[in-house]
Amino acid sequence: MQDQTNTFSGLKVVDFASYIAGPAATTILSDFGAAVIKVEPPGTGDPYRQFYRSASNPVSEENYPWQLTNRNKKSLALNLKSAEAAGVVERLVRWADVVVVNFPPNVREKLGLSYEKLSELNSRLIYADLTGYGTRGPEADRPGFDGTAYWARSGLMHVTRDGNSPPTLPIPGIGDHATASTLYSAIVTGLYRREKTGKGSHVTTSLIAQGAWASAVWIEGGLNGARIHGSQSRGAPQNALFNSYQTSDGRWLLLVLLQDKDWTNLVSAMQLSPLLEGHRFQDATGRAIYSTALVELLDHAFSQQPLEYWKTTFDAARVIYGVVQVIEEVVRDEQMYANDIIVPLAEPTEYATHTVSSPIQIVGVDKVVPRRAPQLGEHSATIMEQLGYSEHEISRFLRDSVVQQHS
CATH class of the missing domain: 3.40.50.10540 (Crotonobetainyl-coa:carnitine coa-transferase; domain 1)
Known part of the structure; x- marks a missing residue:
């Protein structure tokens, strides 16, 4: 038995x-x-x-x-x-x-x-x-x-x-x-x-x-009197670098960039150095205040190239991202089988x-x-x-x- x-x-x-x-x-x-x-x-x-x-x-x-x-x-x-x-x-x-x-x-x-x-x-x-x-x-x-x-x-x-x-x-x-x-x-x-x-x-x-x-992190915040933001809009997030973006071939990827050095790395990889000029996006506070404008700029940039281009670019530059996979891709994911x-x-x-x-x-x-x-x-x-x-x-x-x- x-x-x-x-x-x-x-x-x-x-x-x-x-x-x-x-x-x-x-x-x-x-x-x-x-x-x-x-x-x-x-x-x-x-x-x-x-x-x-x-x-x-x-x-x-x-x-x-x-x-x-x-x-x-x-x-x-x-x-x-x-x-x-x-x-x-x-x-x-x-x-x-x-x-x-x-x-x-x-x-x-x-x-x-x-x-x-x-x-x-x-x-x-x-x-x-x-x-x-x-x-x-x-x-x-x-x-x-x-x-x-x-x-x-x-x-x-x-x-x-x-x-x-x-x-x-x-x-x-x-x-x-x-x-x-x-x-x-x-x-x-x-x-x-x-x-x-x-x-x-x-x-x-x-x-x-x-x-x-x-959901304990946010519930704990509520228990401690924290101000709860609630649901976020992708177009106006609290952090534009923790957000999803669509590529030219209709695919989505998720950025997870939480430190200032990650921002500099992203801008360099995407060849968007003008974004480092001026005061709006110099630090996390500015990027939060002007998140809507930053999303618009990143949306435009991501829409110029297909997913494979961004994967190759970000892998070479060690930008932290995740592909939003569909189930047909998940069932063929080599990492799933290797582990x-x-x-x-x-x-x-x-x-x-x-x-x-x-x-x-x-x-x-x-x-x-x-x-x-x-x-x-x-x-x-x-x-x-x-x-x-x-x-x-x-x-x-x-x-x-x-x-x-x-x-």
């Missing part, structure tokens, strides 16, 4: 969570060898199985979000609302080192999946819960998603837009994947504490907490040969080669057998729709 050769070989995880953030945390554990059982409702399974069909996502015959977030796992289709499911849950919890849930507090109570109940079954259990808005307060039971609890509630959606344009929808999963890494670190912290004390623990995080952490950010699949398909690895690496330790994500209930009978159920009992569970087996 598990890989015996990696960092978390022997670690047993039950993933009761749905969608992205909770399951992605157990994916990271699986990347380092943990055995992960994903528990899903019979019939429909995790709703995330259908997410790739959403109109907002890139179109593919391959269920790529499911593969990304649920690789390496085994699927048990279990009706948690069934009275007979309680015994199965008990055996899973006694077997497990880690349990991950993301139901709102009131739902987990109804399903018998609270920390208080499960920790009685296994005193060494690391119980990891993820919520949208935290486990306390008036919104504790409110469902939360990446877009609402992380992106909108934290203020990120307000400031990551141009001027007074409407707030922009992010790529799905930005906050979820960041939160998954945090939940993973909480689980590992709990495991380390268990090594020291012999006892399990309840670890938790939320999308709203991760959103606040992501094992994009890695080969163990079982390539007609459409996919690689996947995105989790962002944590241990130097000198190979991760598990990403295996296929499971079909709904693909391993139900095998898991039930390994939990000690007889063939007769498994047949009854299947007949009564307590458990579903993929055919």
Whole structure:
């Protein structure tokens, strides 16, 4: 049931969570060898199985979000609302080192999946819960998603837009994947504490907490009475040298120049030495006051040459910039492959040969080669057998729709 050769070989995880953030945390554990059982409702399974069909996502015959977030796992289709499911849950919890849930507090109570109940079954259990808005307060039971609890509630959606344009929808999963890494670190912290004390623990995080952490520099400013600028216009930024510019072939690049020497270097590389004359752009204060005029001048200069020209010029002059890549470029980015950010699949398909690895690496330790994500209930009978159920009992569970087996 598990890989015996990696960092978390022997670690047993039950993933009761749905969608992205909770399951992605157990994916990271699986990347380092943990055995992960994903528990899903019979019939429909995790709703995330259908997410790739959403109109907002890139179109593919391959269920790529499911593969990304649920690789390496085994699927048990279990009706948690069934009275007979309680015994199965008990055996899973006694077997497990880690349990991950993301139901709102009131739902987990109804399903018998609270920390208080499960920790009685296994005193060494690391119980990891993820919520949208935290486990306390008036919104504790409110469902939360990446877009609402992380992106909108934290203020990120307000400031990551141009001027007074409407707030922009992010790529799905930005906050979820960041939160998954945090939940993973909480689980590992709990495991380390268990090594020291012999006892399990309840670890938790939320999308709203991760959103606040992501935007913490400005939130901290607000807590200290700082004057908040709010959203900026690209045409009149606080710093014209921390801004995006369009090239003659319609591409964009981002300048990130924060020191006076960077300004001199840029002007020299772009052959704009007249900008050093006069008082307007001599220092950071002047460049901030006259940022609109400076943007106009730089816009004109950038529009005279294509992206490749500016890349060659800036690389030679060591000007700090970033190309605003499109997804078609990202999937061919040599740096991604050289650093094992994009890695080969163990079982390539007609459409996919690689996947995105989790962002944590241990130097000198190979991760598990990403295996296929499971079909709904693909391993139900095998898991039930390994939990000690007889063939007769498994047949009854299947007949009564307590458990579903993929055919």
